[in-house]
Amino acid sequence: MNELDRLPIPLLEWYRDNARALPWRPAPGSRTLGDPYRVWVSEIMLQQTRVAAVLDYYQRFMAALPTVEALAAVEEDRLMKLWQGLGYYNRARNLRKAAQQITGECGGRFPDTYEGLLALAGVGEYTAGAIASIAFGAPVPAVDGNVLRVVSRITGDEGDIARPETKKRMGSALQAVMPRQDPGDFNQAMMELGAMVCLPNGAPRCEACPAGGFCRARREERTGQLPVKTAQKARRTERRTVYLIFHGDTVALRRRPGRGLLAGLWEYPNQAGGGLEPLTQWGIVPRSVEPVGVGKHVFSHIEWHMGALAVEAAEVSLPEDWVWADQAGLRSTYAVPSAFQSFAKTVEQRLQGE
DNA sequence: AACACGGGGTT
């Protein structure tokens, strides 16, 4: 028998005493199920995103779109504005797509099985397991990055956690020890343990761990070597010029393409490289051009180094899919990604001062 | 299996 057999009882006890109160989380130990819609929205927001980053977005999102029906009917631009700054914007589009699946092909009934949930857009193996267990009490594991790290260390498993085969093996091992009474608490406890105690980067708080007495990595002093994970690819760097084009008390925004990076969001016109040629190409006649600072933004796979030019436009006409945005529009209508946040102050001052 | 896809916190 392996170390995981000894885990459920001390883990659940630890969770009852140490779980954070979260807006989508049923009271730990209460054996009450989570609300499916609330749990679902939270799980999508939490994909590759920390709890602290999600909290405010979650509250605003639930206030604006309190039901599956409201989500299914929301305008895409409003949806993007609610998601602005959270990243991985396809999550939001898939969320709406799935809401339409539920109100449509599911006849308005929220899927209540692992397989049914897995069929929803944006719901993969992890999320299906999380919702099935937390909202419906199904005894299926939810294997995320936290859980992979915890299982790797407790069992001393040296399998590469980036490999599907490893995820499958650890999922099966968890399935076998999962308590039938409260699978939702068990899954959340595993993740909570990974987030609060069994920390990455070789700095786990083993003295506070309910598995400390039987954890293999701790006993063998291998917490610094586990989990095993293939290193991620290096980023490429792009140098771009961002054009802050002003006209009166407005600034030019253009919509990004519908696919790819930051799809469908709004941005200040920008171009790899730079110079003044792009302005001509866009049909912008500049009254004045002035460098107004630099910005850097790091994506997971790209690094943008940006230099900004403030342009006073003499012409009012703009290319297709561009708009003149005023302060109110920037604040409440157009979803502009964080990559351009470093220019917000400059833009605001210009629109203010004019 | 490899890659695209954001943004930010921690070490």
Next chain:
DNA sequence: AACCCAGTGTT
């Protein structure tokens, strides 16, 4: 600067 986060979809 590296790591990684309550991962999923596409190629």
